[in-house]
Amino acid sequence: MKLSVSILFVLFSFTLQSQNSLKATLKFPGGEGVKKFEKAEIGVNLPTEIKNQVDAFLGDSTIGINPYDSWAIDLTSEWISPSGKTQKVNGFFYQDYRRKTDKKWSPIQTENNWLLRWSPNEAGDWTIKTTLNTTGKSWVSQPITFSCIEGDSKGYLTVNPAKPNGNKMLYLAESEEPFFALGHNIAHGGHGYVKPIYADHQKQWLTELAESKGNFWRFEFGMNNYLPSGYDCKNYTEKLAPFCDLDDIIDLSDRLDLQFIAFRHHVEMQTGQSWEKVRWDKNGYVQQLKLPKRIDYFTSPEALKWQKNELRYIMARWGYSKSFNFFGYSELEGWVGPLSREEGISEIEALAIFNKWFSDQRSYIENELEMDRMLFANTFSLSRLSDQSRKMSPELRGLYDTFSSSDIVGYHSYGRAKNTNLRTVPKYAKYFKEHWDKPTILEEVGLNLPHMYCATDNNFMTTIWSSSFYGDFGCGMHYWWDRGIHYNNFQKLYEPLSNFMARIDYTKPFENYNDYDKSIKRSRIAYYSTVFPESNEVYGYLTDPSHFWLNMTAENEKLDQYLNDGAMKNPCMMTDGHELGKPLVNENAGNAENEKDAYTDKARVTPMTAENYGSETIKIEGLEKAGLFGKKKSYTIEYYNPRDPLLGVLKTETIKAKRNGSLKLTLDKSNWPAAAFYVKEE
Known part of the structure; x- marks a missing residue:
């Protein structure tokens, strides 16, 4: 017992x-x-x-x-x-x-x-x-x-200035090889509050991106989707269900060997009607902590406490991922602008408040959470900057402190105007690299006329190819239209670009050149190039910079409907019920000075011919010059079809350069309207 x-x-x-x-x-x-x-x-x-x-x-x-x-x-x-x-x-x-x-x-x-x-x-x-x-x-x-x-993973991304071109390129931690980013924003799977079907969209698009040899994407921690504090900054229970879908999305990204940037959206600070569900007054911190003003978000001890708590949850749940490489804040002017206006202070003063807040967050992640391998990316939009000015605005110069505490410099640009796409974007890309001396990326880009994507993929193709030669660590990343890209299978254009970029050895010194100095009205070839002076090689892309920068002909029925009638008869319907190409009156198309040129009519595109191309000289800077008495050098140029995954050769020719190194390219219709090219010394 x-x-x-x-x-x-x-x-x-x-x-x-x-x-x-x-x-x-x-x-x-x-x-x-x-x-x-x-x-x-x-x-x-x-x-x-x-x-x-x-x-x-x-x-x-x-x-x-x-x-x-x-x-x-x-x-x-x-x-x-x-x-x-x-x-x-x-x-x-x-x-x-x-x-x-x-x-x-x-x-x-x-x-x-x-x-x-x-x-x-x-x-x-x-x-x-x-x-x-x-x-x-x-x-x-x-x-x-x-x-x-041991596995076959190449590890996460690193920024290492000690590596060759380390101020321009990212490197993979395990293989120690340069990483060139190809991809676009797959920020969310549909507009409005998150639903299970939206996660299916994202997983499908990530799979299609990887199948097309893309390797990079950008993801939004939005109030209406996966941001823990979206509804309540103290209680994340309502987000637990979509968090499980995000677990699957990030695990899939790891398996597909994709890398991504996670960003917080500027609309959290703003009050625009188009952001009714995610604007400032719906902010989880405003709702629960009763913050009277925006400055309290950045300075209130209670708000700062719960913000750190949120960062801890994000990093605890998803920071393990080798795909999750960047965390940052999108379009800083959207964060500091409302603060500046509300407090009656300059944007530079508002930026100082933001800079301190961001630096404290970074320190918390790196030191207290011991996530020192996490990289940080803050971005700025070029939309408010002068297209014509060669000097940066005071607002942009004021970002220096924030970009100094970021690992990369991101910038955004949208626009249909020819000067925006042909000149402004590569100009600022060059400035960013020179001013901050660190890797840069065009994080958001695209026409602000989404209907065009219903008519053609030519703009998408030209954007990803041309921006790959700005000197950034990757191609320009299309934003709003992640649904339209996959709905129309535009992502397949990454494969030929990936195969071309794989030929480039980014461990050798290089410079980037393009023709943004040329007259917009008379430019008939736009070219973008990466020059390797040690080996006298050039890799690049050239295109017809015709009206709307679209390389379109007047025979495109949908474009013709839009330009002449202000609407498309059969818009593209996305899987979430959103119309891409819905009616929109555009009476002033083609009238703005920065949209005109010398060889197209109002709202039309004149097809380029061999004669048009033959009159244009492309001066490729950075190659060895002959000098006054030296022998002129001869170069072999191969042109490739940018739509062909096998990069079929369109034409091969040998050209003797001028003494200043410029080459006069003569193209026929088989190359029109765009071509990748490779130049090597004979």
Whole structure:
């Protein structure tokens, strides 16, 4: 009898101890081990008394422990690598969901409501020690170990000025090779509040991007989709379902070996009618903290506390991903402009407030969260800058401090005007590199006439090809039209561009040149090039810069309808019900001075002929010059079809350069209206 009582007491004590212990187990992956730079996931069971208090909060947010409040409940871990280095990894609250319909989710039984995620970067045995701290109490789990094995991942992206062209290019951490970005914005899967079907769109588009040899995309942490604070800055429960879809999206990005920028949108500070669902007064911080003014968002201790809490959740849940390389803020003038007007201060003064706030956020991510491999990207829009001025505006110069604390410089430009696309964008790209001496990227670009994308892919093709020779670390990234790009299969144009760019050795010194100095009204060939002076080689792209920069002929029926009637009879219908090419009156098309030229009529495009091209001289700077008495050099030029994945040769010719190194290119209709080209010395 005494023995039975003793056994029962031991069993009771063991059960009680088990219920009040912290237990961590390896959830993913099983089998042979975790591969380098791939996700390892640890499931954690909390002590029963703490779990019950969390459950109480989820039922009634006025009681219990808020699982999203890292000051009330702090689950953290130390990952010890085979070499003895340590990495802090924070835990996060998790609830699993399944699709109920294309518009709704429903919660399902979840094995572990707390997870730890990281991607180990060393092969060998890792040890994980997990700790839980709540008010006045602490628990430590038994250490767990797992093996990390070599894989084929090239790792995450790095900025390394010590590398060849390190002030221009990004590098892959594991392979240490230059990375040239090809892709566009796949910011969200549809307008309005997030739905399960939108995640399907994003996954489909990422798959199609990878199949077309794209490797880079840009993603929005928006108030109406995946930003934790979108509805409530203290309680993320309403976002848990779409978070599960974002888990899948980021895991897919990892498997497809895609890299991405995650950005916060300037509309969080603004009040535009087109952003009714995501504007300032709907901001989760305004709603819950009752912030009276925008300056309180940047300076209030309570707001700053919950902003850090949100950053912690984002980095804990998704910071493991080798695809997740950049975090930043889009179009700074949209963040500081409303602050400037509301406070009656200059934008430079507003930028100083933003700069301090951003620097503190970066320091928190790098030091307290130990995410020092995360890169940061802030961007500016060129829309308010003078197209004609060669000097940057005071507002742009005032961004120096912010860009100095960013790892890359991003810029945005939209416009149908010929001077915007032909001259302004590459001009500023050159300035950014010279002024900040760090990698740059045209993060958003496109016509502000979306209807054109319903008529032709020529502008998309010309944009991605020409911008690949601005000297940025990647091609220009189309924005608003991620749906239109994939709906019309424009993404397939990345494959020939990828195959062409793969021929370029970015470890050798290079410079970039184009013809933005030429008269807009008389330019008949626009060219963009990357010159390697040591080997006397040039890679580039040339195109017909005709009206609307579209390389279009008057025979295009949809374009003809739009230009003459102000509407398309059959707009393209997107999968989320949005019309691309819906009626829009455009009575002034072609009348603006910056849209005119010497050889097209109002709102029309004159097809370019061999005679037109033959009269144009392209001066390729950077090649070796003959000098006054030297022998003129001869060059072989190959022209390639930019639509052909095999880069079929359109024409080969040998040209003797002028003494100043300029080459006069003569093209026939088989090359029209665009061609990639390669120049090498005979």
